[in-house]
Amino acid sequence: MKTISNVDFENKRALIRVDFNVPLNADNKITDNTRIKAAVPTIELILEKGGSVILMSHLGRPKGGYEEKFSLKHVISELEQLIGRKVKFLGDCIGEEAFNYTKDLKKGEVVMLENLRFYGEEKSGDSEFAKKLSKHGDIYINDAFGTAHRAHASTAIIAENFPNDKYFGLLLEKEIKNIDVLLHDPKPPTTAIIGGAKVSSKITIIEKLMDSVDQIIIGGGMAYTFVKAQGGQVGDSLVEDDYIDTAKKVLEMAKEKGVQIHLPSDTIIADKFANDANAKSCDISKIPDGWMGLDIGTDAIQQFNTVIQSSQTILWNGPMGVFEMENFMNGTVAIANSLVNATSNGAFTLIGGGDSVAAINMLNLADKVSYVSTGGGAMLEYLEGKELPGIKSITN
Ligand SMILES: Nc1ncnc2c1ncn2[C@@H]1O[C@H](COP(=O)(O)OP(=O)(O)O)[C@@H](O)[C@H]1O
Numbered sequence: 534m535k536t537i538s539n540v541d542f543e544n545k546r547a548l549i550r551v552d553f554n555v556p557l558n559a560d561n562k563i564t565d566n567t568r569i570k571a572a573v574p575t576i577e578l579i580l581e582k583g584g585s586v587i588l589m590s591h592l593g594r595p596k597g598g599y600e601e602k603f604s605l606k607h608v609i610s611e612l613e614q615l616i617g618r619k620v621k622f623l624g625d626c627i628g629e630e631a632f633n634y635t636k637d638l639k640k641g642e643v644v645m646l647e648n649l650r651f652y653g654e655e656k657s658g659d660s661e662f663a664k665k666l667s668k669h670g671d672i673y674i675n676d677a678f679g680t681a682h683r684a685h686a687s688t689a690i691i692a693e694n695f696p697n698d699k700y701f702g703l704l705l706e707k708e709i710k711n712i713d714v715l716l717h718d719p720k721p722p723t724t725a726i727i728g729g730a731k732v733s734s735k736i737t738i739i740e741k742l743m744d745s746v747d748q749i750i751i752g753g754g755m756a757y758t759f760v761k762a763q764g765g766q767v768g769d770s771l772v773e774d775d776y777i778d779t780a781k782k783v784l785e786m787a788k789e790k791g792v793q794i795h796l797p798s799d800t801i802i803a804d805k806f807a808n809d810a811n812a813k814s815c816d817i818s819k820i821p822d823g824w825m826g827l828d829i830g831t832d833a834i835q836q837f838n839t840v841i842q843s844s845q846t847i848l849w850n851g852p853m854g855v856f857e858m859e860n861f862m863n864g865t866v867a868i869a870n871s872l873v874n875a876t877s878n879g880a881f882t883l884i885g886g887g888d889s890v891a892a893i894n895m896l897n898l899a900d901k902v903s904y905v906s907t908g909g910g911a912m913l914e915y916l917e918g919k920e921l922p923g924i925k926s927i928t929n
């Protein structure tokens with residue numbers, strides 16, 4: 534492990550890829566600061582060692598140009614509070630002004646670049662873009678565990694510009710150490726609970742997870758693509774039609790491999806995507822047109838609770854419903870409590886993902902489960918046994 538603990542940072546500029554992809558409310562206020570807090574030890578260590586810090590991150594999924602709601606200016610005051618010093622926000626990540634500023638950065642200074650994904654080159658892993666970014670620092674550090682599964686310019690490609698000066702940050706080190714416990718020594722029966730909204734990213738992960746877990750619970754916005762694949766009617770619920778065939782394949786493979794897949798039997802449907810929508814419970818395969826499933830139903834909660842209580846190792850990524858809206862948070866609250874209960878009965882419980890962590894924090898339950906990871910997709914892919922691009926680029 535290439536750790537920063539023994540590195541000399543005196544008068545050096547440390548360019549750190551962090552994952553500040555934090556949830557924001559409609560007023561662009563941070564609703565959960567876990568990912569920012571998690572990056573603080575690395576920042577502080579470098580400053581203590583006489584270095585300066587240039588932070589770079591993405592926020593959300595912008596289309597490739599500037600979008601106000603995805604500006605990293607929204608995280609600055611929270612970051613300043615957490616590290617107890619001023620942070621200079623640069624309105625671009627590769628503009629001339631930004632380079633002029635970071636060129637002569639003094640020890641103790643902290644700079645935050647604008648959202649890397651305002652450039653399409655970030656996600657395409659463009660090496661010219663990565664090279665430009667690399668000019669900001671003398672040493673490159675990857676502390677963005679939540680984005681370590683992406684082979685993007687700032688998370689992986691950039692490392693080739695720092696052949697002898699690339700390191701893991703303290704968060705990345707800690708995450709790997711903790712998740713390795715589950716990877717190498719899981720106590721059966723093992724259950725993965727997958728929810729949330731990123732159907733296309735997560736469906737292939739579910740496919741792979743079948744090799745390492747006994748049971749998979751699929752809830753939240755993930756469920757409807759599977760229900761539709763089984764021939765059910767899902768109305769206007771979140772579905773990625775391009776992944777129906779993959780969902781069918783996953784269900785067939787599960788049978789062959791003897792992995793039990795649990796889909797919610799019922800769901801809470803709404804007539805619009807809003808907290809004040811008309812809502813009622815419904816069989817998940819009989820959702821009328823004009824209605825959408827926004828939470829799991831009470832039968833599904835019981836069904837999932839039974840599975841959870843009979844498991845010894847439980848992994849949870851992705852909320853069971855639109856928990857940000859009070860009327861659709863029941864399923865997520867119930868599953869969180871179910872995990873707490875399982876933990877107190879001796880199960881090892883691991884929760885990861887930006888929104889899943891926000892949910893567990895909202896309920897003040899983070900210290901009642903075994904481990905909370907800042908990564909969702911990254912954690913799942915790591916557990917699949919995949920070599921993550923963000924890790925590989927440092928160890929290579
Ligand atoms: N039934 C649903 N329909 C639409 N969105 C949903 C549904 N259930 C959960 N979600 C949304 O999924 C989002 C979290 O998804 P995701 O990013 O995949 O999770 P995580 O960040 O924990 O990995 C939340 O904002 C939540 O509102």
Ligand SMILES: O=C(OP(=O)(O)O)[C@H](O)COP(=O)(O)O
Pocket residue numbers: 552554593594679680683731734885886887888907908909910911
């Ligand atoms: O929020 C994130 O992942 P997660 O939803 O799996 O926790 C990371 O910041 C990665 O974001 P991305 O899935 O848009 O690449």
